[in-house]
Amino acid sequence: MEISSSPFLSQEDCSHFYSLFQDMEENFNVNANPKKRQRKDDDVSDKEETTKTALRDILTSIILLDEQENQEREQERWVMETQQDKSLFEANHEQKIQATTEYYSQLQNHYADVDNLDTVRTKRARRSTSASTAAAAVAAGNAGSNSPPQQHHRRLWVKDRSKDWWDQHNHPDFPDEEFRRAFRMSKATFSMICDELESVVTKKNTMLRDAIPVRQRVAVCVWRLATGEPLRLVSKRFGLGISTCHKLVLEVCTAIRNVLMPKYVQWPDENRMRVIKDEFKSVSGIPNVGGSMYTTHVPIIAPKVNVAAYFNKRHTERNQKSSYSITVQGVVDPKGVFTDVCIGWPGSMPDDEVLENSALSQRVQMGLLKDVWVVGNSGYPLTDWVLVPYAHQNLTWCQHAFNEKTLEVQKVAKDAFARLKRRWSCLQKRTEVKLQELPMVLGACCVLHNICEMRNEEIDPELKFELFDDEMVAENGLRSASSIQARDQIAHDLLHHGQAGTRYS
Numbered sequence: 001m002e003i004s005s006s007p008f009l010s011q012e013d014c015s016h017f018y019s020l021f022q023d024m025e026e027n028f029n030v031n032a033n034p035k036k037r038q039r040k041d042d043d044v045s046d047k048e049e050t051t052k053t054a055l056r057d058i059l060t061s062i063i064l065l066d067e068q069e070n071q072e073r074e075q076e077r078w079v080m081e082t083q084q085d086k087s088l089f090e091a092n093h094e095q096k097i098q099a100t101t102e103y104y105s106q107l108q109n110h111y112a113d114v115d116n117l118d119t120v121r122t123k124r125a126r127r128s129t130s131a132s133t134a135a136a137a138v139a140a141g142n143a144g145s146n147s148p149p150q151q152h153h154r155r156l157w158v159k160d161r162s163k164d165w166w167d168q169h170n171h172p173d174f175p176d177e178e179f180r181r182a183f184r185m186s187k188a189t190f191s192m193i194c195d196e197l198e199s200v201v202t203k204k205n206t207m208l209r210d211a212i213p214v215r216q217r218v219a220v221c222v223w224r225l226a227t228g229e230p231l232r233l234v235s236k237r238f239g240l241g242i243s244t245c246h247k248l249v250l251e252v253c254t255a256i257r258n259v260l261m262p263k264y265v266q267w268p269d270e271n272r273m274r275v276i277k278d279e280f281k282s283v284s285g286i287p288n289v290g291g292s293m294y295t296t297h298v299p300i301i302a303p304k305v306n307v308a309a310y311f312n313k314r315h316t317e318r319n320q321k322s323s324y325s326i327t328v329q330g331v332v333d334p335k336g337v338f339t340d341v342c343i344g345w346p347g348s349m350p351d352d353e354v355l356e357n358s359a360l361s362q363r364v365q366m367g368l369l370k371d372v373w374v375v376g377n378s379g380y381p382l383t384d385w386v387l388v389p390y391a392h393q394n395l396t397w398c399q400h401a402f403n404e405k406t407l408e409v410q411k412v413a414k415d416a417f418a419r420l421k422r423r424w425s426c427l428q429k430r431t432e433v434k435l436q437e438l439p440m441v442l443g444a445c446c447v448l449h450n451i452c453e454m455r456n457e458e459i460d461p462e463l464k465f466e467l468f469d470d471e472m473v474a475e476n477g478l479r480s481a482s483s484i485q486a487r488d489q490i491a492h493d494l495l496h497h498g499q500a501g502t503r504y505s
Contacts, residue, residue: 163239221252227428290372296414297325336416351379402491
């Protein structure tokens with residue numbers, strides 16, 4: 001509301017005051033004695049000035065009082081109008097709140113009525129279906145044994161999709177070579193996996209739909225891991241819904257982790273460890289080597305929570321593109337079969353910290369690894385059980401020869417991870433799996449890798465992938481004085497026993 005100030009009185013409005021005072025002065029001058037006027041001219045002039053000054057002061061006071069009264073009147077009027085507007089606004093606000101509350105209440109009642117109606121309809125449909133089934137059973141019983149059986153057609157709550165691609169690959173006459181190229185394993189290995197998982201993966205048929213067969217369930221998961229195709233393409237190949245394919249992948253991966261991982265990924269016993277040590281010694285000449293260790297990174301979509309922990313700085317700087325990943329640490333035997341895996345630590349964590357937080361390190365602290373070396377690269381620290389190459393400059397002949405032998409052992413683990421990512425292409429790019437479900441999928445890939453390696457499944461030569469992980473020297477690379485002496489002794493023995501041959505490229 002705009003407020004205007006009271007205007008001052010103009011000179012024209014006050015002119016009648018001046019004329020009145022002038023007439024009073026003239027009458028006073030006419031009635032005065034001329035002689036006294038002549039004798040007292042000076043006194044009269046002074047009195048006239050005083051009188052005029054007093055009259056001006058009186059006039060100014062009157063004007064100011066009038067102005068103040070007008071301002072107070074305007075302020076009272078503004079306050080009254082403001083209070084009226086406020087009252088009107090509050091009344092309108094209360095009406096709107098009441099109307100909104102009534103509308104919301106009516107909407108809730110409407111939804112409740114709709115839910116009740118749907119419940120009634122569902123119950124009626126179930127009753128009619130049960131009645132139809134019972135009537136069909138009675139009719140079939142009354143027809144007698146000579147009459148042909150009547151088939152009951154179910155109403156399936158599924159969309160009719162084409163399954164020609166899967167039916168073709170699942171046919172017994174389908175060539176084994178093409179099946180291996182598609183699923184990264186032979187038909188015999190695939191059937192073995194299905195038999196192992198059948199008790200866990202099998203679902204029962206219902207009145208309204210038939211359960212998906214075990215072979216198709218396992219095939220959806222294996223195909224998804226092998227090709228890394230989007231779920232919409234997997235859905236078209238197998239004639240299933242997108243959400244159904246996603247659910248099948250997680251269910252089968254969970255079954256592989258719970259059923260097959262304890263059987264196919266396990267730390268060697270004493271007899272098996274003795275064989276592994278002999279095989280590694282024949283390759284490198286280093287005694288008591290029980291495994292080759294390597295850590296790789298699997299790319300992921302930037303998570304919404306704790307994103308900085310998964311930021312891979314080294315990959316980002318190398319590729320000039322923001323990279324987020326999780327780590328997979330594995331120990332393999334001379335054939336490239338995983339004997340221990342540690343999955344799921346953030347990509348910003350260096351290799352030595354991943355090792356410290358792994359179950360393998362806890363197994364060592366419990367005293368379960370005695371007289372066993374696990375060979376790793378310079379990203380790991382030198383400890384009483386981890387053997388790494390020399391990382392300083394100006395190596396001696398003996399130290400250089402030792403590094404060459406450790407590289408031969410390290411190559412076993414690196415080649416195993418390369419085959420892992422070549423065989424299961426889902427590990428080469430960011431997947432649609434959630435971060436909390438990704439370790440389960442990666443664990444399933446490691447288990448399937450071991451099964452294929454144990455059964456000598458060959459990889460298609462057309463599948464090519466170059467494994468590259470940024471190697472960083474551990475900040476505290478020397479953790480034990482006794483391990484330093486042990487490494488020096490091994491290097492000395494290799495050189496003086498004629499087993500430290502070197503190569504130049």
